[in-house]
Amino acid sequence: MGFIICCDFDGTVTTKDTIVSIMKRFVPDESAPIIRQILADDISVQEGVTRLFALIPTALKEDIIDYAVNEIPVRQGFQELLDFARAEDIPFYIVSGGMHFFIDPILSRFRGVTEVFANDVDMSGDYMAVNWSHPCDEACDSQACGTCKPSILRAVNHEASDVIVIGDSLTDRLAAHEAALLFTTDKLTDYAEAHDLAFYPFETFDDITIQLKEVMK
Numbered sequence: 001m002g003f004i005i006c007c008d009f010d011g012t013v014t015t016k017d018t019i020v021s022i023m024k025r026f027v028p029d030e031s032a033p034i035i036r037q038i039l040a041d042d043i044s045v046q047e048g049v050t051r052l053f054a055l056i057p058t059a060l061k062e063d064i065i066d067y068a069v070n071e072i073p074v075r076q077g078f079q080e081l082l083d084f085a086r087a088e089d090i091p092f093y094i095v096s097g098g099m100h101f102f103i104d105p106i107l108s109r110f111r112g113v114t115e116v117f118a119n120d121v122d123m124s125g126d127y128m129a130v131n132w133s134h135p136c137d138e139a140c141d142s143q144a145c146g147t148c149k150p151s152i153l154r155a156v157n158h159e160a161s162d163v164i165v166i167g168d169s170l171t172d173r174l175a176a177h178e179a180a181l182l183f184t185t186d187k188l189t190d191y192a193e194a195h196d197l198a199f200y201p202f203e204t205f206d207d208i209t210i211q212l213k214e215v216m217k
Contacts, residue, residue, distance in 0.1 A: 002090065004090065007167070008095065019049065022068065046132060061101065077208070081206075082111065094113055098118050118133070119131060135148060153175065168186040176199075179197075
């Protein structure tokens, strides 16, 4: 039995929540009340994100990609953690409620990601329409995840490996309960404390690499 890594993208690989940043940049007034509803848990992430992207004209696709690649910072130490995982033969999965069309260009600068689980966006109309590519399986208690991280973990974890979960916020809460090792930042730290989950807080990916080296001695 080994390990696999399940790493969030928005606000974890990146230092900002990419979706929120995109909305504030391109549709700030229209998106603000929806973002507040999501953060307050008044609506599901799936409903909220669907509504957010429906605000954005498909003509802005390339502008959004350019903004994401050039303006959204990646957290320090990401490539070094990928290198460590590869050296230790640990599969590294990016599991995100975000969209391939801006995640993949950001990740193209890095090497060592095993697979990216994210969502597609239908660009055939005047406005963007999210296709939720990874729905909840029958074992999920929520059935409203949007991108269901526990369901993805059950699908990829063929060897019953211990799961290392790295995340920051709402979409990582259910996966946090599946973790053998949990690394948290921002709101996920508060959640882990409130639910008595064992966790390691981090600011950079260097913090995670150092801790994993200790664990695997």
